[in-house]
Amino acid sequence: MTDATGVDVAYEPVGIGLNVHETPAVEGRVKWLDSPDEVLDFVEEEDDVTDVVVIVRGGTTTFLTPALTAGICGIVTLQGAPESHLGIVSREYGIPCVMSVAFDKGVRTSRGEVVPADGTRIRLDSTTRPKATVSVEIGAPVSDEPVAEAGPGMTPEQLAQIQLLLEKFGGEVPHGAEGDAIMRSRLNTKVLELTDESVGQPLTVTEVNDILTYLTWNEWDALAARATEGESGLIPRQEYEALGILNSWFRHPGWLSVIEAKVGAEGVADLGAVAQREIGTKVNLLHAWAALTAPFFGRGIAVEMGLHDEHRGAADLLPSATTVRRIYQGIWGEGGMFTSMRDYHAPLLNDQWLDRFAADRIPLADADARSAFQKFNASAELLGFLHHFDNRLGLGDSGPYPLPDGGFVVVRDLFVNEPAFEWSELSGDLPYSITMAMAFKPDSGLEVKVTDLSTMFTEPTNYLQHLAGVSVYTRQHWDTPATEVQALSVADMAEMRQRVESASAALYRHIAGMDHREKVLAGAKVYTAGFMLPFARAAGVYDELVAEHGLFEVHPEAAAVYDRIVSGVATEMIPRLFLTGSWGVPVPEQG
Incomplete structure (x- = not known):
């Protein structure tokens, strides 16, 4: 077969990965990008990037921002899944993208990974899903450099266990409608069924634990594949996620109390109904889901890190979960609380x-x-x-x-x-x-x-x-x-x-240009405050939360463990809690 200049090129397969979306096969020159500076230099120094397939380590979107807008012809990642953020945006651009490729041969990166050498021709056979084949031109450089010692790594048994946890929650419950039916069968109440009569009623411990039980599966159902996304060379997301979610546990119950005190139970439901009346609003399912899930998850992180036991602040979860359930009432009216209960359909607007x-x-x-x-x-x-x-x-x-x-x-x-x-x-x-x-x-x-x-x-x-x-x-x-x-x-x-x-x-x-700490704190702000912004604004308490309740500040107890979080705890803890659901610590009755 011939390349873009009409020169004959013979290829050999060197790796198989997950295909994000079906596209015609594409060929181009390889470029390995390992840092934001390399991404910027690549865009500035290359006269034409439309013949380039970039290879990156992780499956995060924003690391490749300049390269995506410049018009590269393909993407290969060493980590990640089609549901990751990079997968989503590559789909929108129509750029072929193959993720989690383990190359059989090539040259070494600075960390010892094997990738095709810069400048060699590469072909992405991405016409079908779920798998795609990556091939390089025959005769491409191959390094005989020994692989650096990377520690013991995971055994085949551990890898198999992770694969099972990606496919089934707790190794038992699958994705989709079948998983939803199983999880609902395990509940003790009808708390996930929204009715006009129930909107004014405070939730009990049993009902809150039913919500929590379902949420652990629901989050896994939505995000399990993203747990393999890997690192970003630009934004330390797992670290800011850990800090931001922990901060949400210390902050959100108080903020939700201020919101409900301002507008009342019926007023909270009316806040949710903005999703039916307006376009271009952050009063949407994601923000409601985050306002509900983040305090639970943050509490699980606090218990995991030994900051306190399951009794601390447990009583705060009842009124805060009640408030968010009322927001859901306004969003949907009656029926199931989550899209996973509605065949994953969300027709909200009138x-x-x-x-x-x-x-x-x-x-x-x-x-x-x-x-x-x-x-x-x-x-x-x-x-x-x-x-x-x-x-x-x-x-x-x-x-x-x-x-x-x-x-x-x-x-x-x-x-x-x-x-x-x-x-x-x-x-x-x-x-x-x-x-x-x-x-x-x-x-x-x-x-x-x-x-x-x-x-x-x-x-x-x-x-x-x-x-x-x-x-x-x-x-x-x-x-x-x-x-x-x-x-x-x-x-x-x-x-x-x-x-x-x-x-x-x-x-x-x-x-x-930001340093590591600035990035983590900025991301934590986006999480903790960002989850609550639309509801605070709609209730008219935004200024009060800023002035009196630390809307954009890290709670002292979360700030105290910053160093632990960024020392490697977050990158191990967040994927594990996602996959196992162990963040869902039940609320004790005496709470």
Whole structure:
């Protein structure tokens, strides 16, 4: 076969990995990127990156931000899974991406990993899923350098156990509808069934423990694959996650108490109903799920680290869980509390919005219009991730919403200019949020799943080819009335994409220039405060939480264990707690 210049190239397979989405096979020159400086140098020094397949260690999105916007032709990772953040964004860009590849031969990285040598030709055979083959040109350099001693590593038995935990929760309960049915059968109450009558009732210990029991599986169901995502060369996410979630345990119950004291039980439910009335709002399933889960998980971390036993503060979980359940009541009305109880469907918005989307829809039959939308969607989603320190708080999907012709709509909110974070100045005059209502053809054959983390996945994964049209809007500020959102044309999207990519470039450099502690504290702020922001704003208590309740401050007890968390504890603890559900420490009756 021939390369892009017409030269014959013979390839041999050197690795198999997980294919993110079905794409035509792609060939390009190899470039190994190991640090943010290398990513920046690569983009600045290469005249044309469209013939380059980059290889990176981890499956995190934001590390590759400049390379993604520059237009690389393929991605290979040594760690990670298709559900990881890099997998999600590579899908939006349409860039072939193969993850968790163990190469048979090549040259050594600084850590002794085996990768193809820079400049050699590589081919990604990514036309099918779940696996893809990676091949390199015959005769590529091979190192005979001995592998550095890496310690004992894991035994085959340990690796098998991890694989089982990825496939079944606790080695027993599977993903999906079957797992949901099993977990619900283990509950003692009907607490996960929302009714109008139940919204005013405080939760009991038994009911809170039922929520906790289900949540341990529910989080695993959504995030187990991400536990293999690996490290980011840009943002120490597992470390800030550990600190931020621990901080949520010490902070969230008090903040939720302030919110409910301000608006009352019915008022809390009305806060949740914002998800039905508005687009471009962070009052969504992800933020409700995080507000519910984070204190439980943070408490599990505190017990795991020996900061206190299961009795400390346990009574605070009852009213805080009650408050968040009322938010869910407002989001859904009646029925199951989680999308995993609703066949992973989340049609939240009322019908008036569907009428608006239909009136503003832009057909995508024209190739230029389709390309302009795809590039805009991908670049805005990438900035949403980067702006929120490589987590999903910058993204919110809902749907599918059935259409009269048999098609459906999925609505995506992307948050690219959050004023609560000081680095929002780098987003300039970009709007607070961008909303995309994506209409799909009746005969698409797509199976759509929206998780409780407000993230859409489809089978087959290359869903963009089935788009029939889009309606795109901006909301300038978080409190801009929903009636004043602005519809964008194809030309508007192309113009705004340039500003979005400029903001991403500036923010990437800003984060790369931060020291390790600054990054961990910033990420912890995004987690702890970010989970609660939309509800504090909607209740009118944002200023009070800032002035009197430490909205953007690390609680002294969490701050006291910072050094332990960053010493290696987080990188071992967070994946283990995800996979085993051992963070779910039951609430004692005497609590």
